[in-house]
Amino acid sequence: MNTKSIVAGLLAGLTLFLLGWLIYGILLADLFSDMGGTATGVAKTDEEMMSSIHWLVIGQMALGLLLSYIFAKWASISTFSGGAKAGAVIGAFVAIGWDFTMLGTSNVTSLSSTLLDVVLMIIQMALAGAVAGWWLGRGDA
Numbered sequence: 001m002n003t004k005s006i007v008a009g010l011l012a013g014l015t016l017f018l019l020g021w022l023i024y025g026i027l028l029a030d031l032f033s034d035m036g037g038t039a040t041g042v043a044k045t046d047e048e049m050m051s052s053i054h055w056l057v058i059g060q061m062a063l064g065l066l067l068s069y070i071f072a073k074w075a076s077i078s079t080f081s082g083g084a085k086a087g088a089v090i091g092a093f094v095a096i097g098w099d100f101t102m103l104g105t106s107n108v109t110s111l112s113s114t115l116l117d118v119v120l121m122i123i124q125m126a127l128a129g130a131v132a133g134w135w136l137g138r139g140d141a
Helices: 003-027 029-034 046-051 053-075 080-105 111-137
Strands: none
């Protein structure tokens, strides 16, 4: 990966991190709590989350770099709209694969929260993909 791809991936990862904080940590925190939240034994408390936030950052950065790598190396995506579309598709498959695996193998038992998480991940990955696509296209026009 070249510097442009790495920066695109890190920007996409930062986008994912900030959107996750906004969506899961603020806007829908009570909804997810009501849908099972920490009672399922899966989610961490706020205090536990803060003590291990570095793992969350690493995970979000890895997803951002995945988008950037795919866009730059395989798909030649270098526009905001192209990144958004590809990010949404990749997000759908990643979320469906991960969330339904968790539904089948963990204490997550709520199909409705699983489906909501898939939709939210599609939105987040679309926006992160848009950022990565935009950055990769800078200077190409």
